Amino acid sequence: MSGLDIDNLKNSFQNAINLSGSPGAVSTSPTQSFMDTLPRRMSTSKHAKVLKPFSTGDMKILLLENVNQTAIAIFKEQGYQVEFYKSSLPEEELIKKIEDVHAVGIRSKTRLTANVLKHAKNLVVIGCFCIGTNQVDLDYATNHGIAVFNSPFSNSRSVAELVIAEIISLARQLGDRSIELHTGTWNKVSHKCWEVRGKTLGIIGYGHIGAQLSVLAEAMGLHVLYYDVVTIMALGTAKQVPTLDELLKKSDFVTCHVPATPETKNMLSAPQFAAMKDGAYVINASRGTVIDIPALVQACKANKIAGAALDVFPHEPGKNGAGAFNDDLNNWTSELVSLPNIILTPHIGGSTEEAQSAIGVEVSTALTKYINEGNSVGSVNFPEVSLRSLDYDQENTVRVLYIHHNVPGVLKTVNNILSNHNIEKQFSDSNGDIAYLMADISNVNQSDIKDIYTELNQTDAKISIRLLY
Numbered sequence: 001m002s003g004l005d006i007d008n009l010k011n012s013f014q015n016a017i018n019l020s021g022s023p024g025a026v027s028t029s030p031t032q033s034f035m036d037t038l039p040r041r042m043s044t045s046k047h048a049k050v051l052k053p054f055s056t057g058d059m060k061i062l063l064l065e066n067v068n069q070t071a072i073a074i075f076k077e078q079g080y081q082v083e084f085y086k087s088s089l090p091e092e093e094l095i096k097k098i099e100d101v102h103a104v105g106i107r108s109k110t111r112l113t114a115n116v117l118k119h120a121k122n123l124v125v126i127g128c129f130c131i132g133t134n135q136v137d138l139d140y141a142t143n144h145g146i147a148v149f150n151s152p153f154s155n156s157r158s159v160a161e162l163v164i165a166e167i168i169s170l171a172r173q174l175g176d177r178s179i180e181l182h183t184g185t186w187n188k189v190s191h192k193c194w195e196v197r198g199k200t201l202g203i204i205g206y207g208h209i210g211a212q213l214s215v216l217a218e219a220m221g222l223h224v225l226y227y228d229v230v231t232i233m234a235l236g237t238a239k240q241v242p243t244l245d246e247l248l249k250k251s252d253f254v255t256c257h258v259p260a261t262p263e264t265k266n267m268l269s270a271p272q273f274a275a276m277k278d279g280a281y282v283i284n285a286s287r288g289t290v291i292d293i294p295a296l297v298q299a300c301k302a303n304k305i306a307g308a309a310l311d312v313f314p315h316e317p318g319k320n321g322a323g324a325f326n327d328d329l330n331n332w333t334s335e336l337v338s339l340p341n342i343i344l345t346p347h348i349g350g351s352t353e354e355a356q357s358a359i360g361v362e363v364s365t366a367l368t369k370y371i372n373e374g375n376s377v378g379s380v381n382f383p384e385v386s387l388r389s390l391d392y393d394q395e396n397t398v399r400v401l402y403i404h405h406n407v408p409g410v411l412k413t414v415n416n417i418l419s420n421h422n423i424e425k426q427f428s429d430s431n432g433d434i435a436y437l438m439a440d441i442s443n444v445n446q447s448d449i450k451d452i453y454t455e456l457n458q459t460d461a462k463i464s465i466r467l468l469y
């Protein structure tokens with residue numbers, strides 16, 4: 001570590017040091033007001049070059065895609081520096097912005113690919129302020145010691161309610177009647193308009209959203225069938241079917257609530273539409289990759305499918321405004337929009353005040369706990385590790401956060417390094433190839449901190465280290 005300046009350690013922050021220090025990553029001017037109120041000291045270590053004073057006021061958080069104000073308030077309360085954007089950013093701009101931040105908050109549009117993340121030299125944690133995490137290269141993040149959090153169910157109810165609205169709207173051709181009257185045409189018809197009572201709803205993916213939808217649908221008199229890759233307890237009188245084919249053959253409405261995975265790509269395509277009842281309806285509020293849209297267009301044109309509601313698309317714009325569909329990427333656009341009984345919405349399933357506010361609180365709280373305490377409970381890619389809060393008032397106590405490859409002998413090596421101190425408490429867990437050790441040690445003085453850091457940094461299994469004190 002070049003540029004080590006131990007004199008700097010003797011500062012007004014009880015000798016707090018920063019072991020981070022990519023150039024420009026962390027302000028060297030501590031924020032006294034935050035330090036007055038926040039006893040925590042933190043060191044990040046991914047690209048250690050210099051030691052310098054550090055405070056929570058130095059933490060930089062980049063928030064994109066109009067993440068809810070509740071999150072901003074929580075981060076600001078911590079004293080973090082927050083940079084906020086209403087939309088996602090083009091890749092080049094994102095790469096520049098992400099270079100020196102410690103945390104980034106996104107929703108479903110921002111692609112955090114390996115190419116973007118490799119520029120994020122100080123990134124400790126990613127917050128997906130939504131359910132889906134398919135927009136993040138989770139393998140890359142994990143292998144580089146970046147924890148990822150999401151909100152697993154705070155918008156589930158909102159999506160389920162939207163789908164209920166769509167079931168009735170499709171059955172009554174509400175979209176078409178509304179467009180007609182907006183343009184002055186009175187078209188009072190009952191032909192092929194139906195009640196939903198007594199009809200069958202087929203739910204593909206009976207997770208948080210699918211199960212919530214099941215309960216609401218039964219309350220309206222629908223029979224519910226569901227197909228899922230795992231066996232899941234039925235709610236109410238819903239029935240799990242063993243094959244997708246059986247669900248397709250028996251359902252009047254088919255709705256998708258599966259994640260974007262290689263297995264779910266084009267899960268509903270020409271053969272699946274052919275297997276459905278004549279005049280069935282199709283709903284997708286999961287991910288745009290799940291339905292083969294050109295095949296859907298053909299099935300609608302053949303009057304096999306009587307209508308569809310799509311909230312998600314294979315290529316979605318990064319911001320609001322005209323030109324929603326890029327014709328080069330979506331060559332089905334003009335055909336789709338000219339079909340009858342097609343409801344198109346701009347990925348608004350989870351966009352309610354209730355859901356966004358709850359997600360803002362939930363994810364920012366998880367990020368704050370991870371940044372300040374190392375608590376990884378709820379992370380989608382890390383082992384879940386937590387210890388009761390470190391007593392920051394207790395002099396000479398340090399929390400060691402050591403993220404490492406899950407290989408034999410690591411605990412022995414690490415505990416050897418910590419062995420001159422009293423290990424007050426310790427927790428270690430693994431998840432596949434990655435493991436995470438958290439230990440609170442006492443009787444540590446300033447030069448010990450530097451030594452501990454240096455020795456841990458030299459261990460072969462290390463992915464990243466943080467020291468909190």
Ligand SMILES: NC(=O)c1ccc[n+]([C@@H]2O[C@H](COP(=O)([O-])OP(=O)(O)OC[C@H]3O[C@@H](n4cnc5c(N)ncnc54)[C@H](O)[C@@H]3O)[C@@H](O)[C@H]2O)c1
Nearest residue numbers: 131132205206207208209228229257258259285286349350
């Ligand atoms: N439109 C929106 O605004 C919006 C909002 C929230 C969530 N979503 C999306 O909805 C989807 C579902 O969300 P959720 O919270 O219910 O997820 P979840 O993880 O709770 O449930 C998904 C279910 O799908 C099942 N599944 C996975 N692969 C399958 C396959 N190949 N075949 C059948 N079943 C399969 C899983 O076993 C699980 O039960 C996600 O893709 C999420 O991103 C969209």
Ligand SMILES: O=C(O)[C@H](O)COP(=O)(O)O
Nearest residue numbers: 107108109130131132350
């Ligand atoms: O994954 C999700 O939660 C939904 O797709 C909603 O995403 P959004 O927050 O970008 O609307």
